[in-house]
Amino acid sequence: NPVPPRSYRLGVMLGDGIGPEIVPAAVRVVDAALAAVGSASADWQELPLGASAIEQHGSAIPPATLEALAGLDGWLLGPHDSAAYPEPFRSQLNPSGAIRKHFDLYANVRPARGLGGGTAIAPDTDLVVVRENTEGFYADRNTHAGTGEYMPTPDVAVCMGVFTRPAVERIARAAFELARRRRRRVTIVHKANVLQLSSGLFKRVCLEVAEGYPDVAVDDVHIDAMTVHLLRRAHDFDVVVAENMFGDILSDLAGELAGSLGIAPSVNASDDRCMAQAAHGSAPDIAGRGLANPVAMILSAGMLLDWLGRRHGDERALDAAARVEEGVRAAVSDGVCTRDLGGTASTGEFAAAVVDRVAGR
Ligand code: ATP
Numbered sequence: 001n002p003v004p005p006r007s008y009r010l011g012v013m014l015g016d017g018i019g020p021e022i023v024p025a026a027v028r029v030v031d032a033a034l035a036a037v038g039s040a041s042a043d044w045q046e047l048p049l050g051a052s053a054i055e056q057h058g059s060a061i062p063p064a065t066l067e068a069l070a071g072l073d074g075w076l077l078g079p080h081d082s083a084a085y086p087e088p089f090r091s092q093l094n095p096s097g098a099i100r101k102h103f104d105l106y107a108n109v110r111p112a113r114g115l116g117g118g119t120a121i122a123p124d125t126d127l128v129v130v131r132e133n134t135e136g137f138y139a140d141r142n143t144h145a146g147t148g149e150y151m152p153t154p155d156v157a158v159c160m161g162v163f164t165r166p167a168v169e170r171i172a173r174a175a176f177e178l179a180r181r182r183r184r185r186v187t188i189v190h191k192a193n194v195l196q197l198s199s200g201l202f203k204r205v206c207l208e209v210a211e212g213y214p215d216v217a218v219d220d221v222h223i224d225a226m227t228v229h230l231l232r233r234a235h236d237f238d239v240v241v242a243e244n245m246f247g248d249i250l251s252d253l254a255g256e257l258a259g260s261l262g263i264a265p266s267v268n269a270s271d272d273r274c275m276a277q278a279a280h281g282s283a284p285d286i287a288g289r290g291l292a293n294p295v296a297m298i299l300s301a302g303m304l305l306d307w308l309g310r311r312h313g314d315e316r317a318l319d320a321a322a323r324v325e326e327g328v329r330a331a332v333s334d335g336v337c338t339r340d341l342g343g344t345a346s347t348g349e350f351a352a353a354v355v356d357r358v359a360g361r
């Protein structure tokens with residue numbers, strides 16, 4: 001390969017709870033994967049975020065962190081436990097929400113794929129939920145002033161869903177582009193029979209975008225029917241595109257069907273930025289004891305490598321991404337698992353097992 005290896009500048013935000021255990025595990029695996037494919041090592045930059053940033057910088061997401069992120073190629077975001085922050089931080093937009101909003105990371109991509117073995121309800125699940133991340137029923141209170149959620153009287157709460165053509169177009173394009181790299185099938189999830197204008201616009205615009213992808217099969221399903229289809233035949237679905245709240249709920253359901261939420265990865269991406277983030281939370285109940293399963297964080301970091309590879313036309317990064325996923329699968333199929341998957345490996349032991357397999361040892 002005549003192209004010189006590219007060195008990526010990657011941010012690391014450890015976060016709260018199990019974050020300082022699972023994020024370094026993912027860093028080690030990424031380093032091993034890049035080395036294994038002959039790529040330049042990543043230039044990691046640790047940035048403050050979460051409870052420790054409140055103590056040291058007086059902010060859960062310091063402005064300096066956001067400024068530094070802007071100069072990086074991508075980031076790993078550890079989970080955070082914003083419900084445990086003291087006021088006023090608890091009532092503020094939580095750190096991941098703040099980063100998603102600041103960088104307009106509009107696509108939340110959440111694969112649900114079994115790891116083999118174990119107690120999965122639908123182990124043959126292999127789908128990706130592409131969730132719109134900026135509007136719908138979670139429309140941001142600050143962006144759409146007065147239209148997100150409010151209480152006209154103490155006994156009346158109003159929540160508005162916001163759906164705009166540009167936001168639906170870009171999430172639909174993300175879904176159809178992804179489908180072209182997979183099994184070429186997109187399912188549009190909506191509730192246009194009841195929410196005729198709002199969910200109707202989502203469905204209509206997605207179908208318009210579909211016309212530009214005649215090579216991709218498309219269908220549409222009501223959100224309620226979709227939960228039933230997923231339970232009965234999750235394996236039939238490939239790419240599922242949904243508005244913010246529907247996508248949030250469906251991706252938890254699909255992740256659990258495929259295995260467990262503890263192994264469910266995700267990225268939040270725009271056209272030029274990507275943030276890797278496990279689908280689970282900070283698990284304060286098991287933090288600091290080496291019990292946490294780093295699979296979701298490691299697979300999320302692998303998705304970031306895949307995104308970097310496609311964005312920069314970098315075959316090595318694409319190979320490294322594939323190695324990360326294969327390494328995790330190989331470790332699990334060799335019986336190396338953390339306690340939540342029925343094994344005895346610590347967070348560090350599991351990461352070391354993945355590093356060995358990624359490195360081809
Ligand atoms: P959040 O609101 O931040 O998403 P949550 O209430 O959904 O948090 P989690 O922090 O995801 O909760 O934890 C839910 C349960 O799953 C806890 O018992 C936790 O210990 C467990 N858990 C979550 N992530 C992991 C992990 N990576 N490894 C092992 N167990 C985990």
Ligand code: MG
Pocket residue numbers: 279280281
């Ligand atoms: Mg949760």
